[in-house]
Amino acid sequence: xxxxxxxxxxxxxxxxxxxxxxxxxxxxxxxxxxxxxxxxxxxxxxxxxxxxxxxxxxxxxxxxxxxxxxxxxxxxxxxxxxxxxxxxxxxxxxxxxxxxxxxxxxxxxxxxxxxxxxxxxxxxxxxxxxxxxxxxxxxxxxxxxxxxxxxxxxxxxxxxxxxxxxxxxxxxxxxxxxxxxxxxxxxxxxxxxxxxxxxxxxxxxxxxxxxxxxxxxxxxxxxxxxxxxxxxxxxxxxxxxxxxxxxxxxxxxxxxxxxxxxxxxxxxxxxxxxxxxxxxxxxxxxxxxxxxx
Numbered sequence: 001x002x003x004x005x006x007x008x009x010x011x012x013x014x015x016x017x018x019x020x021x022x023x024x025x026x027x028x029x030x031x032x033x034x035x036x037x038x039x040x041x042x043x044x045x046x047x048x049x050x051x052x053x054x055x056x057x058x059x060x061x062x063x064x065x066x067x068x069x070x071x072x073x074x075x076x077x078x079x080x081x082x083x084x085x086x087x088x089x090x091x092x093x094x095x096x097x098x099x100x101x102x103x104x105x106x107x108x109x110x111x112x113x114x115x116x117x118x119x120x121x122x123x124x125x126x127x128x129x130x131x132x133x134x135x136x137x138x139x140x141x142x143x144x145x146x147x148x149x150x151x152x153x154x155x156x157x158x159x160x161x162x163x164x165x166x167x168x169x170x171x172x173x174x175x176x177x178x179x180x181x182x183x184x185x186x187x188x189x190x191x192x193x194x195x196x197x198x199x200x201x202x203x204x205x206x207x208x209x210x211x212x213x214x215x216x217x218x219x220x221x222x223x224x225x226x227x228x229x230x231x232x233x234x235x236x237x238x239x240x241x242x243x244x245x246x247x248x249x250x251x252x253x254x255x256x257x258x259x260x261x262x263x264x265x266x267x268x269x270x271x272x273x274x275x276x277x278x279x280x281x282x283x284x285x286x287x288x289x290x291x292x293x
Contacts, residue, residue, distance in 0.1 A: 006230075007178050007208055009152050010108050010128040012050050014178055015208045015230055020263050021178075022049040023131075023154075023233040024256065025212075027246050030054075031075070032088035036238065038101045041109075043236055047257040048264065051108035053131050053233065054098070056122055059085035062114035075243050095125050110154075112136070119145045127151070132168075134158030134184045134212075143171040152176040154231070156212045157201070158184030165201075174207050178231055181224070182212040187249040193220050198227050214249045218259045225266045232263060 006015025014021040024044030030037035037054075044052045057063070059082055068082040076087060090098070102109040112133040113119045119142060122130065129152040136142060137160045146153055153172050157165050157179060169177065181197045193215065201209045210231025211224035221232050235250035251259060277285070 005206065005208060007152050007176050009051070012108065014152075014210075016228075018230070019050075020225055020229065020267050021051065021210065021231040022047075022260050022263060023051045023053050023231065024049045024236040025053045025233050025250075027053070027055050027235060028088050029235065029237045029242070029244060029246055029250060030088075030090075031242065031244055032090075034090065034094045034097055037090075037094070037098055039238060040236055041098070041101050041105055041107065043238070043253045043256060045105035045107045047253070047260040049107065049256075049260055051110065052102065054090070054095075054109070054111040055114065055133070056111040056118040057085060057089060057114040058117045058121075059089060061117065092121075092125070099125060113142065113146070116142050116145045119149065123149055129154060132156060134160060134182055137168050138164055140167070140171055143168055147172050150176075152178065154178045154180060154210070154233075156180040156182045156233075157197075158182035158212070162204075169205055169207075174205060177205075178208045178210060179205060180210045180212040180231065180233060181229070182214075184214070186214050186246070188213065188215040188220070190215070190220060195220065195224055195227050198224060198229050202228060216249065218251075218255065218262060221259055222262050222266055225263050226270070232259075234259065 006013050012021055026037060026040045041052050063082050063085050070081045071078055072081045072084045074084050098109060108128050110127040110129045110131055111122055112131045113122055114136060130146050132153060132155045134156040153176060155168060179201050181201055183192045185192050198209050208230045211229040212233040213221045221234060235246050236256050237247045237250035237252060240247050240250060240252055
């Protein structure tokens with residue numbers, strides 16, 4: 001049952017009284033191959049994550065003008081950055097296949113749209129939520145289009161000032177909003193993680209707050225949960241040495257499975273903050289306490 005500080009995404013509640021909502025960020029780590037995408041969905045589902053996330057662009061609109069003709073070395077030869085963007089972009093046929101596979105594996109899927117037509121595309125595909133990438137936090141036109149969908153929105157807050165976050169939240173509203181604390185450095189050094197921002201965002205906006213991490217290891221993400229993050233998003237890959245810009249800052253299958261395991265343990269260990277004597281303490285109590293109350 002949802003409370004004021006939780007958001008319902010498909011069959012999952014995201015909030016303090018629910019298991020941490022773990023998102024495997026596939027992004028472009030499928031390298032334009034739907035079979036790799038399906039294997040990554042399996043990695044996330046096998047680990048016990050509740051969702052996977054992709055990215056959706058209309059390359060002609062979403063690619064910055066100064067980048068369009070920049071040469072890019074790729075496994076398919078040298079091409080312009082714009083050509084590369086088209087090469088790794090999935091369309092309806094591939095997303096229909098992804099959607100079916102996620103249904104079979106009982107895992108949610110959604111994507112970060114990078115432009116307004118991509119919002120419409122994802123709506124046609126029937127996504128259960130929308131994710132806003134940190135780079136898009138100031139795209140007020142797209143945020144308005146997302147707000148109009150009435151779907152839950154997960155908003156990453158990297159590379160943004162608190163005033164920019166205020167503006168984005170005022171456009172999106174707080175009713176179905178999950179904020180993700182993030183620092184958009186790849187890979188993320190510990191001194192830039194600033195995990196106390198999780199509490200700052202909770203206090204300022206009164207919405208569920210998660211953590212989107214780009215660090216190489218697991219510790220910072222686990223600490224985020226201990227500090228109150230109700231969702232965690234991490235990039236996943238089949239192999240960190242694969243070609244592509246995000247693989248190096250991603251977790252391989254074993255690392256991701258370990259992370260989800262640790263998140264579940266921490267989630268259970270947090271408890272409710274009410275002091276009680278647990279059944280397991282009764283034997284030591286009778287054995288060790290010399291002076292009664």
